[in-house]
Amino acid sequence: MAKKKKKAAVDFRYDTGAAKIPWAAVGEPVLEEDVVELVKFLLPPLDGKKQAYAAQLKRATSEITKLRACSGTAGKLSLSKKVEELEKEAAKILRAKYALFVTNATAGFEIAHKFAGLKPGDEVIAPAITFIASITYPLSIGAKVVLADVDPRTINIDPEDVARKITPRTKVIFPVHVGGYPADMDPIMRLARKHNITVIEDAAHAFGGSYKGKMMGAIGHFGSFSFHEVKNITALGEGGILATNTPFGKDFAKSRFLGIDMGKQVKNWLYDVVALKSKGDCFAPPNHSTTEIQAIGLLQQIGRLKGIIASRKKAATYLNSRFSKVPGIIPPPLGTAEIKPTYHLYLLQIDPEIVGGDVQTLKKKLSAKGVVNIPHYAPLYKFSILRQLGYDTKAIEKTCPVAERMFQKTFTHLPLYDFTSEQLKYLADAVIESVNEMKAGR
Numbered sequence: 001m002a003k004k005k006k007k008a009a010v011d012f013r014y015d016t017g018a019a020k021i022p023w024a025a026v027g028e029p030v031l032e033e034d035v036v037e038l039v040k041f042l043l044p045p046l047d048g049k050k051q052a053y054a055a056q057l058k059r060a061t062s063e064i065t066k067l068r069a070c071s072g073t074a075g076k077l078s079l080s081k082k083v084e085e086l087e088k089e090a091a092k093i094l095r096a097k098y099a100l101f102v103t104n105a106t107a108g109f110e111i112a113h114k115f116a117g118l119k120p121g122d123e124v125i126a127p128a129i130t131f132i133a134s135i136t137y138p139l140s141i142g143a144k145v146v147l148a149d150v151d152p153r154t155i156n157i158d159p160e161d162v163a164r165k166i167t168p169r170t171k172v173i174f175p176v177h178v179g180g181y182p183a184d185m186d187p188i189m190r191l192a193r194k195h196n197i198t199v200i201e202d203a204a205h206a207f208g209g210s211y212k213g214k215m216m217g218a219i220g221h222f223g224s225f226s227f228h229e230v231k232n233i234t235a236l237g238e239g240g241i242l243a244t245n246t247p248f249g250k251d252f253a254k255s256r257f258l259g260i261d262m263g264k265q266v267k268n269w270l271y272d273v274v275a276l277k278s279k280g281d282c283f284a285p286p287n288h289s290t291t292e293i294q295a296i297g298l299l300q301q302i303g304r305l306k307g308i309i310a311s312r313k314k315a316a317t318y319l320n321s322r323f324s325k326v327p328g329i330i331p332p333p334l335g336t337a338e339i340k341p342t343y344h345l346y347l348l349q350i351d352p353e354i355v356g357g358d359v360q361t362l363k364k365k366l367s368a369k370g371v372v373n374i375p376h377y378a379p380l381y382k383f384s385i386l387r388q389l390g391y392d393t394k395a396i397e398k399t400c401p402v403a404e405r406m407f408q409k410t411f412t413h414l415p416l417y418d419f420t421s422e423q424l425k426y427l428a429d430a431v432i433e434s435v436n437e438m439k440a441g442r
């Protein structure tokens with residue numbers, strides 16, 4: 001196939017005006033063979049359908065080649081109109097003043113902590129049970145992570161333990177909406193106001209859910225969402241949205257892209273580069289730029305979000321209706337008029353005294369029945385990284401007795417998605433049978 005170079009759309013950085021040899025022309029365009037490779041990757045052949053697939057792919061390739069003969073090429077692949085459209089849509093859904101599309105939720109946490117003015121030696125209070133990404137940035141700069149115990153009903157951060165662990169060095173409280181069920185934000189925001197602390201919500205699981213009429217991720221000063229491939233919706237594999245209602249949002253675009261200031265032209269050069277003002281000193285922004293293709297992927301899935309959450313809610317409601325009839329199984333709280341979870345994961349708990357065994361035995365039984373439970377969330381003090389960085393992890397464990405007991409004895413997560421009714425029944429039966437076997441001492 002002959003390569004057809006097309007002029008790319010301009011970017012302010014390459015906007016050198018009308019020219020015979022414009023800089024914007026530099027860069028390899030995406031050609032039809034690239035598109036076909038993408039199609040093959042995203043829509044691979046089904047087992048047993050390889051022949052039919054090869055024939056259809058040949059036809060599709062020929063159609064794409066014909067389409068290409070009368071099309072231009074995408075000029076701008078990074079940070080352009082689709083990213084803007086996505087950010088507008090996200091801000092609308094979240095009812096937030098500002099939304100920024102970044103590479104992943106972890107990148108959003110980094111930017112939020114920088115705006116919060118976090119410095120080495122400052123303290124961040126995070127829940128004992130979450131994913132390690134929640135605390136990676138404070139650890140990376142030598143801030144101190146203080147782990148708060150969790151609420152046994154929801155596995156989310158316990159505001160009463162947060163209150164006990166606040167010190168004059170506390171700069172950030174970091175609630176996590178685990179599994180898409182909201183942490184109790186009202187008492188956390190009261191503590192934050194009282195002590196002038198920044199609240200950064202880990203809303204990795206929480207896009208589209210709400211707490212007392214406010215969208216999760218837009219309640220604290222900052223909230224960061226994940227669109228990694230395992231989440232309810234994905235930006236084609238990776239992506240994050242950082243949201244805020246604070247005036248720091250005015251600097252969001254610069255905070256994502258190296259502090260480049262398009263609004264300020266410098267003599268003999270196109271733009272200035274600035275450090276950004278935080279709650280403390282200025283900071284040098286990182287580069288967490290995203291692509292137009294990721295934005296298209298996420299916009300498409302956002303269009304289906306309501307239906308996706310509804311089908312997960314239906315599955316969770318069915319599981320609760322089955323499990324609530326079985327003594328010893330503790331079903332998780334579902335949505336109410338005030339609480340609208342996203343049903344990302346199903347929090348399954350047992351009462352070890354009634355069941356006559358703990359969740360470790362249940363996990364083995366479920367695996368033997370072909371039911372995948374998710375052994376992902378463990379107390380962070382169990383990971384080598386904290387010990388290696390000099391934390392006294394045994395002492396931390398003693399301050400988080402609920403997290404320790406839940407991890408050892410009571411909880412696991414089940415996946416939730418658009419199960420077939422057979423899958424859903426099998427899942428409920430497998431849990432109930434396993435629990436009954438444990439009760440019978442088998």
Ligand SMILES: Cc1ncc(COP(=O)(O)O)c(C=O)c1O
Pocket residue numbers: 103104105106107130131133134176178202204205225226227228239240
């Ligand atoms: C609770 C929690 N926080 C943060 C993250 C990090 O998200 P990302 O991979 O988009 O950085 C995850 C990802 O699984 C998560 O589960």
